[in-house]
Amino acid sequence: MPSEEHPVSADREALELAIAQAQAQPSNQALAAWLSVSYERLSTLCEQAGDFEAALRHYRQFHHLSALSLKPDLLARDALMQSLGELVLQPKRLGSGLCLVALEADGQASGTGEQTQLAELLRRQCRPEDLIARQGHSNGLLLALTDVDLASARKVCERVRTSWPQQSGGGSLSMGLSAWRGPADEWARLLERVENALLAARRGGGNCLRSGAA
Structure with a gap:
């Protein structure tokens, strides 16, 4: 034997x-x-x-x-907006579009620890060329996805959202999403849309993705 x-x-x-x-x-x-x-x-x-x-x-x-594999610090929100402004001057990098996502861990206990874990998750789930920044007024993050349309960006968001419970030990995410609408679309308006969509997701009970259409 x-x-x-x-x-x-x-x-x-x-x-x-x-x-x-x-x-x-x-x-x-x-x-x-x-x-x-x-x-x-x-x-x-x-x-x-x-x-x-x-x-x-x-x-x-x-x-x-x-x-x-040591990761650089997260971008500041203003630095992200500046980078997006530079991106529109490079049509090849934009490809099929550009989408912005605002996301934040649900719950009163969310803080810098959750922000760090969330950044780690985004770096694993997204591409090196995608930009990650601090949201600024909260412990949430902003994610800029280049060369993706809105439908593809939704798939990325849902993949991140469904992966978060395992990363965080059972937590959930609220997310807001909007696409850049071209040269006539101001960055401040794009940012306002995604942050309003995030707020709507949180007010709706969390653990969901909302799109900013206004």
Whole structure:
């Protein structure tokens, strides 16, 4: 009767295969974060198996990727508005459109801790070119999605909203969304629409997405 494979060895081989497959994909921020965590786990498995040379090698990979994945500070709201103004001068980057999202954790206990967790979630769920900023007068955030239409932006928002409970330990999100309407649309009006939509979502009980149409 053949002997059963040791669980540590099986986990190590499976993780090594997953890392090899992931490295064949185009590099992005989310992939780098996953690889960082995976190398740390692989280092631990190698150490448990007594392969200390491999454990050290994988730990160095983890440390390297962790350093690369350090995230910059969130933009200030005014800096976001300035960046959006610069974006409209680059039609290729706008592509099929530009959408702005205002979002905030529901509940009286929401604060800077929730803002940090929410920023981490957005960085995983969104693309590196999407802009994230502090909302300014609250612990909420603003998210600018480039080269997306309103329908696509709604899908992104719902993905973020449904992922938040796992990130926050059961919390919920209120979200407001609006699309830029072209050169005649003022940034102040776009910001007003998304913040009014966020307010409507919160007044409606939270845990939902509202679109700003006014």
